[in-house]
Amino acid sequence: AQSVAQPEDQVNVAEGNPLTVKCTYSVSGNPYLFWYVQYPNRGLQFLLKYITGDNLVKGSYGFEAEFNKSQTSFHLKKPSALVSDSALYFCAVRVNTNAGKSTFGDGTTLTVKP
Amino acid sequence: GAGVSQSPSNKVTEKGKDVELRCDPISGHTALYWYRQSLGQGLEFLIYFQGNSAPDKSGLPSDRFSAERTGGSVSTLTIQRTQQEDSAVYLCASSLGSLGGTDTQYFGPGTRLTVL
Numbered sequence: 001a002q003s004v005a006q007p008e009d010q011v012n013v014a015e016g017n018p019l020t021v022k023c024t025y026s027v028s029g030n031p032y033l034f035w036y037v038q039y040p041n042r043g044l045q046f047l048l049k050y051i052t053g054d055n056l057v058k059g060s061y062g063f064e065a066e067f068n069k070s071q072t073s074f075h076l077k078k079p080s081a082l083v084s085d086s087a088l089y090f091c092a093v094r095v096n097t098n099a100g101k102s103t104f105g106d107g108t109t110l111t112v113k114p
Numbered sequence: 115g116a117g118v119s120q121s122p123s124n125k126v127t128e129k130g131k132d133v134e135l136r137c138d139p140i141s142g143h144t145a146l147y148w149y150r151q152s153l154g155q156g157l158e159f160l161i162y163f164q165g166n167s168a169p170d171k172s173g174l175p176s177d178r179f180s181a182e183r184t185g186g187s188v189s190t191l192t193i194q195r196t197q198q199e200d201s202a203v204y205l206c207a208s209s210l211g212s213l214g215g216t217d218t219q220y221f222g223p224g225t226r227l228t229v230l
Binding site for chain 2: 032034036041042043045046049051092094095096097098100102103104105107
């Protein structure tokens with residue numbers, strides 16, 4: 001069975017500081033990893049994904065994530081947080097042998113304070 | 115182009131009634147997914163359609179839940195004899211379906227279902 005853990009329900013950072021939202025996963029086989037962001041009363045918006053190749057993936061709005069196979073992690077990062085980054089962030093994993101089923105973490109609420 | 119659309123945006127119903135939730139995927143997307151998001155929870159996979167293949171229904175929580183996809187496009191999620199625990203936001207997503215597990219899912223805004 002595949003699973004995703006987002007160990008922090010809430011992350012608080014000051015505007016301009018770097019941010020990290022943590023994600024670890026468990027799958028059988030090669031993982032495909034995704035980050036999504038959800039603003040209030042909106043659907044999920046895709047940020048970035050890791051499929052293969054370079055472990056550092058760059059995505060929308062200045063976000064990036066690093067795939068670490070040995071630690072089974074895919075943490076989301078941004079060098080300088082903005083107040084507008086405040087939202088709910090979800091990490092998700094899929095495998096090719098079960099392509100239809102994305103397993104999502106429970107989400108992390110990011111609050112960026114001015 | 116247009117994104118994934120869902121209707122209604124909000125639905126309030128009484129316990130025991132049936133409800134239908136609709137999803138219009140992005141044109142040309144062959145894969146369609148339904149998820150349920152309960153308050154304070156992550157997304158729970160419900161069902162997956164890919165082209166003409168038999169759907170993956172492994173996430174449907176009970177036989178009160180069913181879904182159809184007509185003509186490879188619009189999908190309807192039906193919940194019969196609704197219960198209060200069915201209250202949640204129901205999210206639909208679509209993807210190209212051509213890249214297996216690697217293609218990006220695009221989500222609709224969701225339908226908020228409240229069962230009184």
